[in-house]
Amino acid sequence: MSTVNTSVFEQTAELKESYLCDALDYDRDHIWHPYTSMTKPLPTYLVESAQGVKIKLADGRELIDGMSSWWSAIHGYNHPVLNSAIEQQLKKMSHIMFGGLTHQPAITLAKKLVDITSASLQHVFFSDSGSVSVEVAIKMAIQYWHAQGKKDKHRLLTVRQGYHGDTFAAMSVCDPVNGMHSMFKGILAEQIFAPAPECLPDGSSNIHKVEELLQKNHLSIAAVIIEPIVQGAGGMRFYCQQYLQDLRALCNQYNVLLILDEIATGFARTGTLFAYEQADIEADILCVGKALTGGYLSLAATMTTTKIAQGISADGSGVLMHGPTFMANPLACQVANSSIDLLLQSSWAEKIQQIENQLMKELMPCSELAMVRDVRVKGAIGVVELKEPVDLKQIQEKLVEQGVWIRPFNQLVYIMPPYIIETDELSKLTSAIVSVLTV
Ligand SMILES: Cc1ncc(COP(=O)(O)O)c(C=O)c1O
Structure with missing residues (x-):
C-alpha cells in the first residue's frame, strides 16, 4: 500500500515525482470520482492549490479554470x-x-x-x-x-x-x-x-x-x-x-x-x-x-x-x-x-454581459467546423455542441496541454468561468476550444 506524505512537496524533484505517482495510483485504486468505474477509471489530475481563476497542478502546470467547479466558484478560488x-x-x-x-x-x-x-x-x-x-x-x-x-x-x-x-x-x-x-x-x-x-x-x-x-x-x-x-x-x-x-x-x-x-x-x-x-x-x-x-x-x-x-x-x-x-x-x-x-x-451585470459578448465573438467561429452541430451562449455560459460524443480522455489531455481546465461531457464542450476572469484569460479558454476542435 502506498503512503501519502504531503511534506514531500518541500523535497527533491525526484521525490515529488514519486509522491505524485503514489498519490495518483492510490486515488485510482481506491477512490470513486463522479460517474466513473473503479476498475477502468479515466485519469485524474492532482491539484495542489487554486488561486483566482488558476488551478495549480502538483506537477507544476497551471490551468485557467473554465468550469467554476461546476457552476459554483463564481468569485474564483482562495478569495481573501x-x-x-x-x-x-x-x-x-x-x-x-x-x-x-x-x-x-x-x-x-x-x-x-x-x-x-x-x-x-x-x-x-x-x-x-x-x-x-x-x-x-x-x-x-x-x-x-x-x-x-x-x-x-x-x-x-x-x-x-x-x-x-x-x-x-x-x-x-x-x-x-x-x-x-x-x-x-x-x-x-x-x-x-x-x-x-x-x-x-x-x-x-x-x-x-x-x-x-x-x-x-x-x-x-x-x-x-x-x-x-x-x-x-x-x-x-x-x-x-x-x-x-x-x-x-x-x-x-x-x-x-x-x-x-x-x-x-x-x-x-x-x-x-x-x-x-x-x-x-x-x-x-x-x-x-x-x-x-x-x-x-x-x-x-x-x-x-x-x-x-x-x-x-x-x-x-x-x-x-x-x-x-x-x-x-x-x-x-x-x-x-x-x-x-x-x-x-460587484458590477456583476456588466461583467456577465462582457463575458457573454466575448464568448459570442470567440466561440462563434466554431460553428464553421465540420464536427460542430451548434454553438450557443447565454450569460457567462458558452456551449459548443458536437455531432458526436467526445473521446473524453483524449480531449481532456489536449485541453490540459493547452493550459485550460474544461471538462466536456457527451457531445458538449462548454465553459462557465468564474466571473472574475480577465479578457485574455477567457480568450485562452476559447482559443483552446477552437484549437482542439480544429483537426
Ligand atoms: C439544476 C441542478 N439541480 C440539481 C443539481 C444537484 O446538485 P448537487 O450536485 O449539489 O447535489 C445540479 C447539479 O449539477 C444541477 O445542475
Whole structure:
C-alpha cells in the first residue's frame, strides 16, 4: 500500500515525482470520482492549490479554470474575503446542530435570500447539497397537497433533458434516457415527462405538450419541476422566457405547484440574478445551491411561500419531514453571506454581459467546423455542441496541454468561468476550444 506524505512537496524533484505517482495510483485504486468505474477509471489530475481563476497542478502546470467547479466558484478560488469569512466563523463554531438551536449566520443568510428572491418566497429550508434541496422541494409539494386532503396529488411533471441531482426523487425527474439514471428505470418513482422545451424565433413553443399532459393528469400531479431558461447537465439547452411564462400560467390553471430549480442558474450565471427574472414569474418553491457559497462549502436552500408553509403546517403534526445533520452549517452559511455580498457589491451585470459578448465573438467561429452541430451562449455560459460524443480522455489531455481546465461531457464542450476572469484569460479558454476542435 502506498503512503501519502504531503511534506514531500518541500523535497527533491525526484521525490515529488514519486509522491505524485503514489498519490495518483492510490486515488485510482481506491477512490470513486463522479460517474466513473473503479476498475477502468479515466485519469485524474492532482491539484495542489487554486488561486483566482488558476488551478495549480502538483506537477507544476497551471490551468485557467473554465468550469467554476461546476457552476459554483463564481468569485474564483482562495478569495481573501471568503477565506476571512470562514476563518472568523471558525473561531466561533464550525458546526452546531440545528434542531432546537439556531445561529446568526443562518438567520442573516435566510434574510438575504428572502430579500434577493421573489417577494412571495418567505420561508427557507437549508440543506447540504443541491440534490437534497430538490428532495425537500418535492416533499414540500407532496406534503402541501396532503394537507389539503388531496393525497392523490403526489406525482411530478417535468421536461426531458432536465437534470436535478442524483438522489432518488431527484433522479426520478432527470431525463429518463440521457439523465445518467436509465438503469434505475422501474425502481424510481414514475413521473410524467413532456418533451424538452423548444422555442421558435416568433415566441411560439411546444408548451402545448405540457398542457396536454396537465389536462390529462393534473389530479395526480403535485408540481411541475424545471430548470428556468437553461437546462444544464441534461444537455446545456437554452429556451425562451415565453415558455416559462406559459408554464406558470398553466400551473395556476391546473392547480399544480411550480418548482424552479435555480441550483445551476442562480447567482447571475445567465445574466440576471436568477434566471426566472427573465420571464418575470414567481416560483411556488425555489431551489438554490452551488454558487450560494461561492463554491467554498456544500450548502443549498429550498424556499417557499407563506401559503405553502402554512398549508404544510396545518396537516397532522404540522412538521416538514426533513432534518439533515449538517443543516444550516454555520461555516457554509457565513461564507454564503460573504459570497452574496461580494456579488451584489460587484458590477456583476456588466461583467456577465462582457463575458457573454466575448464568448459570442470567440466561440462563434466554431460553428464553421465540420464536427460542430451548434454553438450557443447565454450569460457567462458558452456551449459548443458536437455531432458526436467526445473521446473524453483524449480531449481532456489536449485541453490540459493547452493550459485550460474544461471538462466536456457527451457531445458538449462548454465553459462557465468564474466571473472574475480577465479578457485574455477567457480568450485562452476559447482559443483552446477552437484549437482542439480544429483537426
Ligand atoms: C439544476 C441542478 N439541480 C440539481 C443539481 C444537484 O446538485 P448537487 O450536485 O449539489 O447535489 C445540479 C447539479 O449539477 C444541477 O445542475
